[in-house]
Amino acid sequence: MKSLPNSRLARPGSAGRSAWGFAAQTQGPTPRLPVAVARVRNCRGGYPQVAMRVATIAVAFVLFSAPLVVEPQQPGKVYRVGILTNQASDPAEARLWQAFRSGLRERGWIEGKNIQIEFRSAEGNTGRLPELAADLVRLKVDLIVARSSLFVQPAKEATSSIPIVFVVHADPVRTGHVASLARPGGNITGLANLNTDLAPKELELLSSAVPVAKRIAVLWNPDTPSHTPTLKAVEEAGRTLRVQVQPVGARTAAELEGAFTAMARARAQALLVLGSPIFFTVRQRVAELAIALKLPTMLDSSPYVEAGGLMSYSPNYDDLYRRGAIYVDKIPRGSKPADLPVEQATRFELIINLKTAKALGLTIPQSVLARADQIIE
Numbered sequence: 001m002k003s004l005p006n007s008r009l010a011r012p013g014s015a016g017r018s019a020w021g022f023a024a025q026t027q028g029p030t031p032r033l034p035v036a037v038a039r040v041r042n043c044r045g046g047y048p049q050v051a052m053r054v055a056t057i058a059v060a061f062v063l064f065s066a067p068l069v070v071e072p073q074q075p076g077k078v079y080r081v082g083i084l085t086n087q088a089s090d091p092a093e094a095r096l097w098q099a100f101r102s103g104l105r106e107r108g109w110i111e112g113k114n115i116q117i118e119f120r121s122a123e124g125n126t127g128r129l130p131e132l133a134a135d136l137v138r139l140k141v142d143l144i145v146a147r148s149s150l151f152v153q154p155a156k157e158a159t160s161s162i163p164i165v166f167v168v169h170a171d172p173v174r175t176g177h178v179a180s181l182a183r184p185g186g187n188i189t190g191l192a193n194l195n196t197d198l199a200p201k202e203l204e205l206l207s208s209a210v211p212v213a214k215r216i217a218v219l220w221n222p223d224t225p226s227h228t229p230t231l232k233a234v235e236e237a238g239r240t241l242r243v244q245v246q247p248v249g250a251r252t253a254a255e256l257e258g259a260f261t262a263m264a265r266a267r268a269q270a271l272l273v274l275g276s277p278i279f280f281t282v283r284q285r286v287a288e289l290a291i292a293l294k295l296p297t298m299l300d301s302s303p304y305v306e307a308g309g310l311m312s313y314s315p316n317y318d319d320l321y322r323r324g325a326i327y328v329d330k331i332p333r334g335s336k337p338a339d340l341p342v343e344q345a346t347r348f349e350l351i352i353n354l355k356t357a358k359a360l361g362l363t364i365p366q367s368v369l370a371r372a373d374q375i376i377e
Contacts, residue, residue, distance in 0.1 A: 077114075078113075078114055078115065078116055079109075079114065079115050079116070079142045079143070079332050080115075080116045080118060080139065080140070080141040080142050080143075081115060081116070081117050081118070081141060081142065081143050081144075081145060081328060082117075082118045082120065082136035082139065082141035082143070082144045082145070083097070083117060083118065083119045083120065083144075083145045083147075084120050084129065084132060084133055084136065084144060084145070084146045084147065084151045084154070084155055085097070085119065085120070085121050085122070085147045085151065086121065086122050086123075086124065086126070086147055086151075086277035086280070086281065087121055087122070087123050087124055087277070087281055088119050088121040089121070089123070090280075090281065092280075092303040092306075093280075095318070096167075096317055096318060096321045097321065099318040099319070099321040099322040100145070100167065100321040100322060100324055100325055101117075101325075102322055102325075103321070103322040103323060103324065103325025103326070104325045104328060104329070106322075106325070107325060107326070107329040108329075109325070109328070109329065118136065118139060118141060120132040120133075120135060120136055122277075124253065124277075124278070124281045126150060126223070126277065126278065129150070129151060129153075129154040130154045130157065130158070132154070133154040133155045133157070133158040133159075134158050136155075136158070136162075137158045137159050137162060141162065142162070142163075142331075142332065143162065143163045143164075143165065143328060143331055143332070144159070144162055144163070144164045144165070145164075145165050145166075145167060145324065145328065146164055146165070146166045146167070146190075147166075147167060147168065147277065148166065148167075148168050148169060148170070148226075148275075148277065149166070149169050149170055149171070149172070149175055149177065149224060149225045149226040150221075150223070150224045150225065150276070150277060151166070151277075152164060152166050152169065152172075152175075152177050152188065152225075153175075153177075153225055156177065156188060159187070160186070160187060161187060162187065163187050163188075163189075163331050163336075163337045164187055164188045164189075164190075164337070165188075165189060165190045165324060165327040165328060165331070165337070166188070166189075166190035166191065166192075167190060167191055167320055167321050167324035168190075168191060168192070168193055168317065168320055168321075169190060169191065169192045169193070169226065169342075170192070170193060170194065170195035170196070170198075170224075170226030170227075170230055170275065171192070171194060171195060171196050171226045171229050171230065172184070172188070172190070172192055172342055174196065174226070174229040175225040175226055175229070177225075178342055181341060181342040181344070182341050182342075183338070183339070183341070184337060184338055184339075184340065184341070184342055185338045186337065186338055187337050187338070188337055189327060189337040189338075189340045189341070189342055190324065190327060190342060190343075191320050191323060191324055191327075191342070191343050191344075191345070192342050192343070192344050192345075193314070193315050193320070193344070193345050194344055194345075195226055195230040195233075195274065195275065195300075196226075196229050196230050196232075196233040197233075198300075198313070198314075198348070199230050199233060199234050199237075199272070199274060200233050200234055200236070200237035201313065202272055202298045202300070202313045203216065203234055203237050203238065203241065203243075203245075203272055203298070204237065204241060205298060205311065205313055205350065205368065205371075206270055206272055206296065206298035206311065207241050207243055207270075208365065208367070208368050209296065209298075209310075209311060209352075209362075209364050209365065209368045210269070210270045210296045210362065211365070212269065213243065213269035213270035213296070214242075214243050214244060214269065215243070215244045215246055215266065215267060215268050215269050215270075216238070216243050216244070216245055216246065216268065216269065216270045216271065216272060217246045217247075217248050217263040217266065217268035217270070217271045217272070217295070218231060218234055218245055218246065218247050218248065218271075218272045218273075218274065219248055219250060219259060219271060219272070219273045219274065219279065219286075220247060220248070220249055220250075220274045220276075221249065221250060221251055221274070221276045221278055221279070222249045222251060223251050224274075224276050227274050227276070230274055231247055231274070234272065234274075235247075246263070246266050246268055248262050248263055248266075250278070250279075251278070252278060253278055253281060253282045253285075256279075256282060256285060256286070256289065257289070260289040260290075260292075260293060263293065263295065264293055268293075268295060269295070270295055270296045270297070270298075271290055271295045271296070271297045271298070272297075272298045273286060273297060273298070273299050273300065273304070273309075274300065275300035275301065275314075280301070280303070280304070283299075283303060283304045283307045283309070284307040284308060286299075286304065286307075286309065287304065287307050287308030287309045287356070288308065290309070290310075291308065291356065291359055291360065294360055294361070295360075296310045296311075296357075296360055296362055297309045297310045297311065298310070298311050298312070298313065299311065299312040300312060300313075300314050301314045301317055302314070302349070302351050302374075305351045305352070305353045305356075305376065306353075306376070308353065308355075308356055309353065309356065310352070310353055310356045310357060310360065310362075311350070311351065311352050311353070312349075312350075312351045313348055313349070313350050313351075314348055314349060315345035315347070315348055315349075316345075316347075316348075316349060319345075320345060323343070327340060349373045349374065350371055350372045350373055350374075351372065351373060351374045351375075351376070352364060352368070352369065352372045352374075352375050352376070353375075353376040354375055354376060354377050355376060355377065
């Protein structure tokens with residue numbers, strides 16, 4: 001199997017394992033996502049760093065390390081923050097927002113005292129997002145926090161003046177949500193995991209774990225803005241790895257069964273799932289369908305693996321959400337979204353579910369297991 005250019009999957013040194021390159025000297029160890037459904041064995045493993053633009057690093061270092069030089073513009077005001085999300089009642093998603101709230105408290109923002117949070121959840125029906133975004137604008141919130149690119153778009157369409165902060169974005173530049181990572185421009189900024197860099201590495205890891213798989217399905221959502229450039233990046237990686245990439249689209253959970261039927265017809269041998277709130281909501285069903293078709297899966301976050309998926313390779317999302325509070329802290333103090341650079345995750349976690357591997361009749365190569373950060377047995 002060929003390796004992707006500039007792809008570093010061997011384990012780096014263990015020093016500075018924070019989720020943010022510039023913060024490694026000032027922050028403690030990156031918190032790990034808990035795995036509650038099975039005994040978890042922590043392993044020595046590795047994960048590649050996503051390349052960061054030099055200009056972004058320099059600007060971001062100043063942004064996050066410099067002491068505050070301004071005070072809130074309106075002392076005594078209770079700031080209203082609107083959160084546009086998918087399913088706040090989902091325990092895995094609720095955990096992420098608790099990490100966000102912890103980040104706010106670390107910076108002196110106390111709910112009911114100087115900040116009020118207004119949640120608007122699509123509850124799996126992303127068709128409601130324009131209505132929910134418009135509702136937050138009518139409430140005259142001071143800032144909108146959007147879960148991902150799918151949630152940024154309706155917020156952007158609803159307002160060009162209220163600041164919008166995304167806590168995870170797969171590709172804010174290619175989707176047109178920001179002008180550049182270093183200088184976003186407009187009213188939008190936040191944190192990115194750059195799936196156009198990440199997904200090809202996920203494909204490579206999946207190919208390494210299942211070397212016999214030469215036809216790999218990619219489950220994607222055509223309505224998710226970041227999925228189009230991500231899919232193109234995966235297809236290019238597939239040519240390098242000499243595997244056939246088979247895109248299968250699903251816009252809603254109701255289309256999932258048909259998508260897996262299409263994979264079976266195409267005789268797919270493995271499955272890469274691009275991150276989407278739609279798929280996340282029904283992650284257990286995704287795992288069940290994949291096991292039924294004997295499809296080893298690569299997924300974009302640990303809750304999928306906890307639900308029965310085979311592997312995930314992703315940033316520490318708890319940390320991303322916690323650090324999202326940095327932007328929410330700075331904007332009321334006078335900073336403009338246009339001048340706050342988009343930050344990127346630089347270190348990632350590989351999690352493997354050996355119970356699922358057994359159910360699939362699959363033996364994961366030792367070379368892949370050695371890279372894992374957590375193994376569910």
